[in-house]
Amino acid sequence: xxxxxxxxxxxxxxxxxxxxxxxxxxxxxxxxxxxxxxxxxxxxxxxxxxxxxxxxxxxxxxxxxxxxxxxxxxxxxxxxxxxxxxxxxxxxxxxxxxxxxxxxxxxxxxxxxxxxxxxxxxxxxxxxxxxxxxxxxxxxxxxxxxxxxxxxxxxxxxxxxxxxxxxxxxxxxxxxxxxxxxxxxxxxxxxxxxxxxxxxxxxxxxxxxxxxxxxxxxxxxxxxxxxxxxxxxxxxxxxxxxxxxxxxxxxxxxxxxxxxxxxxxxxxxxxxxxxxxxxxxxxxxxxxxxxxxxxxxxxxxxxxxxxxxxxxxxxxxxxxxxxxxxxxxxxxxxxxx
Numbered sequence: 001x002x003x004x005x006x007x008x009x010x011x012x013x014x015x016x017x018x019x020x021x022x023x024x025x026x027x028x029x030x031x032x033x034x035x036x037x038x039x040x041x042x043x044x045x046x047x048x049x050x051x052x053x054x055x056x057x058x059x060x061x062x063x064x065x066x067x068x069x070x071x072x073x074x075x076x077x078x079x080x081x082x083x084x085x086x087x088x089x090x091x092x093x094x095x096x097x098x099x100x101x102x103x104x105x106x107x108x109x110x111x112x113x114x115x116x117x118x119x120x121x122x123x124x125x126x127x128x129x130x131x132x133x134x135x136x137x138x139x140x141x142x143x144x145x146x147x148x149x150x151x152x153x154x155x156x157x158x159x160x161x162x163x164x165x166x167x168x169x170x171x172x173x174x175x176x177x178x179x180x181x182x183x184x185x186x187x188x189x190x191x192x193x194x195x196x197x198x199x200x201x202x203x204x205x206x207x208x209x210x211x212x213x214x215x216x217x218x219x220x221x222x223x224x225x226x227x228x229x230x231x232x233x234x235x236x237x238x239x240x241x242x243x244x245x246x247x248x249x250x251x252x253x254x255x256x257x258x259x260x261x262x263x264x265x266x267x268x269x270x271x272x273x274x275x276x277x278x279x280x281x282x283x284x285x286x287x288x289x290x291x292x293x294x295x296x297x298x299x300x301x302x303x304x305x306x307x308x309x310x311x312x313x314x315x316x317x318x319x320x321x322x323x324x325x326x327x328x329x330x331x332x333x334x335x336x337x
Contacts, residue, residue: 003283005050007083009290013271015168015191016214021085021117023266024289025053026282027220027275029060034277036062042277044069047078049283055194055218055273056111057089057122058103063110071112086113087192089122089172090157092317095149096126100156104165118192119166121157123173124150127317142319144327147181158188168192170218173314175330176209183213194218196312197270199261199305200240211269221311222272223261238309245305249298259288264302267294 012020026046030039039062043054047069056063070086073079088111094103104119126149127142157169171179172194183189193210195203197219210217224240240246241257250257258274258281265272266289276282294302313325322328 003049003287005283005286005290007050007052010050010052010286011266011289013216013269015216016189017168017191019168021216021271022051022053023271024262024286025055025085025087025218025271025273026051026285027055027273028062028066029055029057029220030275030277036065038277040065040069042279042282044073045279046282046286047073049279050286051282052079052083053085053087053271053273055087055220056107057091057120058094058107058110059089059091059122063088063107067109067111067113081113085117086111087118087120087170088116089120090153091128092123092126093128095121095153097152097156100153101160104160108165115164116166118168118170119157119160120170120172120192120194121150121153123314123317124171124178125317126153127319129316138316138318138320140320142317144319144322145178147178147185150178150182151185154182154186158186161188170194173312174206176206177330179209179213189213190215192216192218192271194220194273196221196310197265197272198222198224198240198311199246199264199302200224200238200243200307200309201311202303202306204306207270217270219265219270219272222265222274223258224311237311238307240305243305243307245301249294249301252298253292253294255288255292256284259284260294260302262288263292263294264299267299 011023013023014020028039043066088107090100090103125145128139160166161169168191170190170192193215198221207217240261246257246260250260262272262285274285314328315325
């Protein structure tokens with residue numbers, strides 16, 4: 001059995017609601033590489049070794065198996081429901097009136113829960129692609145971001161919050177122009193926003209914007225997602241665990257560079273959500289939050305590791321007339337009101 005880590009020793013982040021949540025969670029996206037059984041098995045092991053935050057999503061195709069793990073853990077007294085922070089997301093094909101509520105109902109059924117702690121709009125537009133498609137796939141119905149359409153979806157997210165089915169609502173893969181367009185319209189401000197964050201892609205402007213607005217950043221791909229789908233891998237991608245700055249700090253601490261990526265994330269203030277099905281790795285990921293912190297000068301050194309290397313480019317969501325994936329991130333083009 002994995003070495004048990006006292007969850008009370010894991011540092012916490014305080015949301016604008018005043019609630020404290022763990023500074024590191026476990027991701028569950030791995031459907032391109034691992035079976036639902038392998039992923040749910042890792043969740044079971046992570047629960048026993050001290051994880052208390054889990055990032056799920058309907059599109060990952062494993063919420064029913066993970067729900068069985070949660071139910072068994074509650075029944076066996078491994079953990080109480082109120083000790084966990086469980087998140088999920090509405091997928092792109094379920095935006096709009098009615099479908100958001102249906103998506104949440106399915107997630108609650110599959111996860112065997114009465115509520116989720118946070119529910120995200122997975123991507124800020126309803127552009128859909130078939131599961132497992134290649135990077136050149138395009139849906140002719142895809143279209144640019146629309147603040148009006150996004151807010152129609154957000155109103156349903158707010159309704160879920162009002163109903164008590166979700167305790168917090170969040171966004172994901174946003175940009176400053178998109179947030180500028182929608183935040184003033186929100187009745188309930190997002191508590192958390194997921195964004196790609198790792199040493200080679202630090203997004204300092206967006207990160208600082210969210211912190212200034214009291215929104216907690218949650219970082220996906222925290223070690224550079226070496227097991228990401230092939231469609232999200234390009235020849236000029238940079239591996240975070242191989243850049244000199246990360247390697248040098250790892251050597252000084254006698255640990256794998258992946259551990260340094262996570263220590264940097266936690267000490268910077270975001271919540272990383274690394275994924276692994278391997279017990280030694282997910283145990284190490286959580287342990288690194290409680291021991292051997294990085295020195296201030298090491299944090300400064302890691303700031304210089306930023307290569308502006310976005311790994312999850314989202315090109316499968318592009319619409320007709322878009323130049324390339326940069327348009328998704330408002331590096332070109334405009335926001336539709």
